Amino acid sequence: MHLHIKGNACDAPKKTLVEQAHDRLRNEAFSWSLQAKYGLPTGGNTMKIVVLDGYAENPGDISWSPLAELGDLTVYDRTALTESPLIAERIGDAEIAVTNKTPITRSVMDACPNLRAIAVLATGYNIVDTAYAREKNIPVMNVPVYGTDNVAQYAIALLLEACSQVGHHDRSVHAGDWTRSIDFCYWQRPLIEVSGKTAGIIGFGRIGMAVARILCAMNVRVLAYSRTERAEGRTLADYVPLDGLLAQSDFIFLHCPLTPETDGIINAANIAKMKDGVIIVNNGRGQLVVEEDLAAALAGGKVGGAAVDVASTEPIAADNPLLHAPNCIITPHISWATKEARERIMRMTADNVKAFMDGKPTNVVN
Numbered sequence: 001m002h003l004h005i006k007g008n009a010c011d012a013p014k015k016t017l018v019e020q021a022h023d024r025l026r027n028e029a030f031s032w033s034l035q036a037k038y039g040l041p042t043g044g045n046t047m048k049i050v051v052l053d054g055y056a057e058n059p060g061d062i063s064w065s066p067l068a069e070l071g072d073l074t075v076y077d078r079t080a081l082t083e084s085p086l087i088a089e090r091i092g093d094a095e096i097a098v099t100n101k102t103p104i105t106r107s108v109m110d111a112c113p114n115l116r117a118i119a120v121l122a123t124g125y126n127i128v129d130t131a132y133a134r135e136k137n138i139p140v141m142n143v144p145v146y147g148t149d150n151v152a153q154y155a156i157a158l159l160l161e162a163c164s165q166v167g168h169h170d171r172s173v174h175a176g177d178w179t180r181s182i183d184f185c186y187w188q189r190p191l192i193e194v195s196g197k198t199a200g201i202i203g204f205g206r207i208g209m210a211v212a213r214i215l216c217a218m219n220v221r222v223l224a225y226s227r228t229e230r231a232e233g234r235t236l237a238d239y240v241p242l243d244g245l246l247a248q249s250d251f252i253f254l255h256c257p258l259t260p261e262t263d264g265i266i267n268a269a270n271i272a273k274m275k276d277g278v279i280i281v282n283n284g285r286g287q288l289v290v291e292e293d294l295a296a297a298l299a300g301g302k303v304g305g306a307a308v309d310v311a312s313t314e315p316i317a318a319d320n321p322l323l324h325a326p327n328c329i330i331t332p333h334i335s336w337a338t339k340e341a342r343e344r345i346m347r348m349t350a351d352n353v354k355a356f357m358d359g360k361p362t363n364v365v366n
Helices: 017-038 085-091 106-111 130-135 148-164 166-174 206-217 242-248 291-300 339-357
Strands: 002-005 048-051 072-076 096-099 117-120 198-202 221-225 251-254 278-282 303-308 328-330
Touching: 085 106, 096 339, 106 130, 117 339, 148 166, 148 206, 148 251, 148 278, 148 303, 148 328, 198 206, 198 242, 206 221, 221 242, 291 303
Parallel strands: 048 072, 048 096, 096 117, 198 221, 198 251, 251 278, 278 303, 303 328
Antiparallel strands: 002 072
16 A cells, blocks of 8 residues: 655644744754754755554554654555565655555665665664664664553563463354363363462563563562663563573563573573473573473473464465474564554654754664
């Protein structure tokens, strides 16, 4: 779908003549600022904004008006998940490109000489060649904090599903198993009590600590492994070395950033250090897990269960070994996707774009 929205066609409140005059003066001021810093034309010209893959952010239940009010907005539902000539073609002569998972590479930037800023509809920005953007004086802006509570809520939901098997037994009842049962109740898989267990959280930033707060309320002891220790973190967990966390934890959560050091941190060698029957929860990054090793550990029973919302490649590949592993719950990267969180992303992305237009870019990652 190709949706083209003009900024003046939105349902924003009409401005008074005084407000319109103020806007014109402000536009002229930031045009001169942008010309000096980013090489943009002066005169308050309306900027072109292109959203390359807007459907995941907004399938139709929220409004694009926060961005449309800032310029001449074109929204594409989808463009490409890998490098493609279509990306540069769709950006065209736009000054601002907005992306979620569509890559903006060196070749795309070279093919779009009018491009002056890139806004990412997410926290992660590895789909943009930030180093080359910096060379070209193109700020790349992300949305750093929008869904901490959502991701923490979903991590706990994954744990509870792995322990309580709600979904499995719901399907079983709807398939007629309870109707046919000779007992008043039954369970087809082991049910695990969470209270009194030990959870290890790898990566103890905002999300890791939010998960810890919920776990503490559930009478779970929390261990944390992190590059840095914080005073707030010490009130929620005991900081321990990685090997100690692996050896002591009944549940392991992954909330660390993807770096060369954490890439594949859940691998055969580290799984061997874990408790038998451990449950692993990952709604961080798929590449934190060596999926072949996890699948083998699930099949062999070393890992009692896994619950993941991410995969090494997304959409998940048909030959991903976790698809056929026992006791593995997989959901399609939706920890972030509540309507409330997506509305915050929209608002904060528009704030980033407006700050750029005002000559004071915020949340710049390069």
